[in-house]
Amino acid sequence: MKTVDLRGVTCPTNFVKAKLELETVEAGVSVRFLIDDGEPVKNVPRSLKAEGHRLLSLQEIDGHYALTLEKGAD
Amino acid sequence: MSNEKKTAVDLKNLKAGGFIKERGKDLFTVRLRVPGGRMPVERLRKIVEVAEKYGQGEVHLSVRQSVELIHVNFKDFDAVVAELGERDQKVASCGARIRVPTACGGCEYNPNGLVDTQKSALEVDQHLFGSPTGHHKFKVGFAGCPHDCPKSATNDVGFQGAVLPELEKDLCIGCGLCAKSCSDGAIAMGADNRPVFAPERCTWCGDCVKGCPTEAWKATRRGYTVRIGGKWGRRPLVGTVFATFLPEEQVVDFIASVLEWYVAKAEGLGRVRLGDIIIREGPESLLGHLRVKFPAAVVSSTIPPQVINTQIGQRSLQK
Numbered sequence: 001m002k003t004v005d006l007r008g009v010t011c012p013t014n015f016v017k018a019k020l021e022l023e024t025v026e027a028g029v030s031v032r033f034l035i036d037d038g039e040p041v042k043n044v045p046r047s048l049k050a051e052g053h054r055l056l057s058l059q060e061i062d063g064h065y066a067l068t069l070e071k072g073a074d
Numbered sequence: 075m076s077n078e079k080k081t082a083v084d085l086k087n088l089k090a091g092g093f094i095k096e097r098g099k100d101l102f103t104v105r106l107r108v109p110g111g112r113m114p115v116e117r118l119r120k121i122v123e124v125a126e127k128y129g130q131g132e133v134h135l136s137v138r139q140s141v142e143l144i145h146v147n148f149k150d151f152d153a154v155v156a157e158l159g160e161r162d163q164k165v166a167s168c169g170a171r172i173r174v175p176t177a178c179g180g181c182e183y184n185p186n187g188l189v190d191t192q193k194s195a196l197e198v199d200q201h202l203f204g205s206p207t208g209h210h211k212f213k214v215g216f217a218g219c220p221h222d223c224p225k226s227a228t229n230d231v232g233f234q235g236a237v238l239p240e241l242e243k244d245l246c247i248g249c250g251l252c253a254k255s256c257s258d259g260a261i262a263m264g265a266d267n268r269p270v271f272a273p274e275r276c277t278w279c280g281d282c283v284k285g286c287p288t289e290a291w292k293a294t295r296r297g298y299t300v301r302i303g304g305k306w307g308r309r310p311l312v313g314t315v316f317a318t319f320l321p322e323e324q325v326v327d328f329i330a331s332v333l334e335w336y337v338a339k340a341e342g343l344g345r346v347r348l349g350d351i352i353i354r355e356g357p358e359s360l361l362g363h364l365r366v367k368f369p370a371a372v373v374s375s376t377i378p379p380q381v382i383n384t385q386i387g388q389r390s391l392q393k
Contacts, residue, residue: 042255046285050185055287058249065254 003032007064011039015047022053027073030056032066041065083148087155091168096145103134104143104154105166107203110177110195110216111139113163120161128154138213139176140166170212170345172198172205172333177216178223181235187218188235188280189298194325201326205333209340210347213305214329216298220279227301227313230336230348231329234301236278236319237293243268245290252282252291295319297371302332302360303349303379309389311349311379314357316364317371328368335363349379 004021006014018033025031035044041058045067049055052072059066087093094103106121121141125133130145146154155165166174177195181187194216205212215229219236226232248267260275261282269282278299282291297319304313320328336348339355352360357376365372381389 041251042257042281042285045251045287046255046281047185049285049287055249055251057247058251058254060250 001030001032001068003034005034006040006044007034007036011043014040015044018044018048019051022071025071027071030068030070032068035065035067037063037065081149082152084152084155087151087165091171092165093148093151094168098145100147100149101145102148104146105136105168106141106143106158107164107166107174107199108140109174109199109203110192112192117161117163120158120163124154124157127157138174140174167204170207170210172202172207172212172214172329174203175199175214175216176224178218180218184218185284186221188237188296189218189322191216191218191233191235194233194322197326198329202329202333207333208337209343210345212333212336212348220277228304228306228310229313230303230305231332232301232304232313233298233320233325236297236299237280237283238278238295238319239271239276239280239282239291240294241269241271242290242292245288247288249287251285251287255281255285257281297321298325300328300371303352305347305349308387310382310384312382313349313379314377315373316357316361316376317368318373320368320371324368324371328364331364331367332360335360353378
């Protein structure tokens, strides 16, 4: 599974970067995003869900988060 | 543009106000009626056309979402009203009346919005705009969520969108996103790795519902938190909660009921705002009045509108 590191990237750039990454994979494929605590973890998963992707899990790892999602159909 | 021979102005146009005297001789500001601050671009284009024709090259965007045509000669009132009317643009009000309601963008495109504030503002504008209070101005504002960009509690009646969340535990995958996204500390992950909800901390923003990957969090109630008695100006008051989860379709009737109480209780007291009347009468009087028609939404008790210490001047309530 592809991991995309969005740590150190602020809102809304992190969300836009996640969107661009998701353009490069097919629907149904899972991708893992590393996101910072605080505003990013509050906003990015919710925005990606609103775009039609399926959130599979959220794990805390040493003060940041790993979000795994499955790309939705366009 | 002015008629040089004799001045004829249709006084009916002045009835609800909206024409405000400026410093300069013969010049007025014409305040336009823009409920919720949204309008079709064609209307905006008409406003520009009228402003160019009758103004002096500038307009003012008011703090309550109106476009104000400035430096308009009073002799041109009738023409201004007629030409704006070609695109259904009406003139607003001033004085002791229900004013044009303000609203945020609402829920159609704003991801935080919980209720359709734009629709509510249009309904209030349609049914209650210009209603005389007999006492003082009466402002209404709609915020779509507890972020409350429109500062609803500074209105005579202020509405704030709200949802009450409820967890369906079987659907929860224990990801913890709800606890992470809750700004009020109302959700914590329990020992079983499932969320524990502390309703007394919740401000009803719905972030848990929006973020939940599996729809385990659902909205069980949706509507407006209603604060009454707010105002700003010389002696500011912050309105306090009189109703919760008021259904959107009851907004117009609710305001009408508040107005009914205000008109009666302020009788003979002169130019006094609703908040000061609530302080004078006690909030229980208004709660009791509203409970008759809105038993499900009106709260069991509340506090009077809260005085803001501006540090300037001495506040005297008209007791």
